Amino acid sequence: MDKIDRSILFLLQKDGKITIKEIAERLNLTTTPIFERVKKLERDGYIKSYKAIIDRKKVNLQLVVFCNVTLNLHQTDYLKKFEKDIQQFPEVAECYHVAGMFDYLIKIYAQDMERYQDFLSNKLASLENISKVQSSFVMTEVKDFSYLPIP
Amino acid sequence: MDKIDRSILFLLQKDGKITIKEIAERLNLTTTPIFERVKKLERDGYIKSYKAIIDRKKVNLQLVVFCNVTLNLHQTDYLKKFEKDIQQFPEVAECYHVAGMFDYLIKIYAQDMERYQDFLSNKLASLENISKVQSSFVMTEVKDFSYLPIP
DNA sequence: ATCAAAAATAGAATAAAATTCTTTAATAAT
DNA sequence: ATTATTAAAGAATTTTATTCTATTTTTGAT
Structure with missing residues (x-):
C-alpha cells in the first residue's frame, strides 16, 4: 500500500469506469503495473466492488x-x-x-x-x-x- | 423506461463492471440493444456515475x-x-x-x-x-x- | 384490417481496452 | 559485489466495446 495504490483507489472511487490506460497516463506508468496493482487491490479486498450509481428521483424514489x-x-x-x-x-x-x-x-x-x-x-x-x-x-x-x- | 431498462439498472447497480455481453446473455438479447440502452440510461441521467467501493477498514478508517x-x-x-x-x-x-x-x-x-x-x-x-x-x-x-x- | 413510419434488434465488422507474456530495470538482503 | 525479489516496460493476444448495415417488430394513422 503505497502512494501509487492510494492514487489508484482515489481515481477509481471517483470513476469506476476509468480505464487502466488512463490511470497509467495520469500516474506516468504503463498499463501493466497499473493492471497488476488494480487486480491486487481487488484480490486483497481494498476494492470491495464496482457499482453504477442510479439517480433515485429518476426511478421515482422521491x-x-x-x-x-x-x-x-x-x-x-x-x-x-x-x-x-x-x-x-x-x-x-x-x-x-x-x-x-x-x-x-x-x-x-x-x-x-x-x-x-x-x-x-x-x-x-x-x-x-x-x-x-x-x-x-x-x-x-x-x-x-x-x-x-x-x- | 421499460422492464428491460429496469433489469439493466438492477444488474449495473449490483455490479458496475458487468459486461454488455453478459447483460445481453442474461436478458436474452444481443449486445447492440443492450449497448444502446445503457448509453441512453447514462445520457438521460438514470445512471449518474460508476464507482469503485472501497473497504474503509482496509484504508484505516476505523x-x-x-x-x-x-x-x-x-x-x-x-x-x-x-x-x-x-x-x-x-x-x-x-x-x-x-x-x-x-x-x-x-x-x-x-x-x-x-x-x-x-x-x-x-x-x-x-x-x-x-x-x-x-x-x-x-x-x-x-x-x-x-x-x-x-x- | 392495412399500410407507412419509427423504433428496436440481430449479425457482422471495426476499434479500443483488458490481459498475458517476455524482457529489463530497480531494490533489498546477504 | 552478488543474488533474489519485486516492479515496470513493451509487445502480443484476447476480450470487450462500439459502429454499421440489414432485418424485424412495434406503433399509430387511416
Whole structure:
C-alpha cells in the first residue's frame, strides 16, 4: 500500500469506469503495473466492488428518510433477530447499529409518503421488540455519495 | 423506461463492471440493444456515475459516526453558509438537510477517536451558528451500501 | 384490417481496452 | 559485489466495446 495504490483507489472511487490506460497516463506508468496493482487491490479486498450509481428521483424514489429505531430488549439474540428482519425489506437501503441516543439508524427509500407510511405501519412497526421510531425526512442531499478520505 | 431498462439498472447497480455481453446473455438479447440502452440510461441521467467501493477498514478508517447537528439560526443564508462550510471537510462523506428532531445529519469517517475529536472540536464546532451536536458511533454496519429498490 | 413510419434488434465488422507474456530495470538482503 | 525479489516496460493476444448495415417488430394513422 503505497502512494501509487492510494492514487489508484482515489481515481477509481471517483470513476469506476476509468480505464487502466488512463490511470497509467495520469500516474506516468504503463498499463501493466497499473493492471497488476488494480487486480491486487481487488484480490486483497481494498476494492470491495464496482457499482453504477442510479439517480433515485429518476426511478421515482422521491422520499429518503432516516429512522432512529430504539428497541425494548437488547440481548444479543434480540438484536440479531431485528437485524435479520430489517434486512429483508427492500425499502431499507442501509442499517447501522449505533451507540448513542438510540439503537439503530436506518435509511429508507420510498416512492411517496403513502408508501413510506405503509412501510412504517405494516412492516417496521410490525416487528416485535420495537420501542420507538423517529423519522427524519431528507429535504436536501447537501453532500451525497462522496468519497472516503483515504488517509 | 421499460422492464428491460429496469433489469439493466438492477444488474449495473449490483455490479458496475458487468459486461454488455453478459447483460445481453442474461436478458436474452444481443449486445447492440443492450449497448444502446445503457448509453441512453447514462445520457438521460438514470445512471449518474460508476464507482469503485472501497473497504474503509482496509484504508484505516476505523470510525464511522453519524452527527445530528442543530443550528441556531435557520434563515436561508445561514443554512447555505453551513452547507458550504460542511462540504469542505474531507471527513464529511455525506450531509443531509432533514426535517425532524434536528437540522442536519452528517456522516463522518475517521481513522480513530482522536481524529474524530479533532474534527469535532477544531472543525465542526468552530463553525458559527452551531447550536447542538449529537454523535452516534457506528458499531455494526448491518446493511451497508445497498441497492435502490427500483420500483 | 392495412399500410407507412419509427423504433428496436440481430449479425457482422471495426476499434479500443483488458490481459498475458517476455524482457529489463530497480531494490533489498546477504 | 552478488543474488533474489519485486516492479515496470513493451509487445502480443484476447476480450470487450462500439459502429454499421440489414432485418424485424412495434406503433399509430387511416
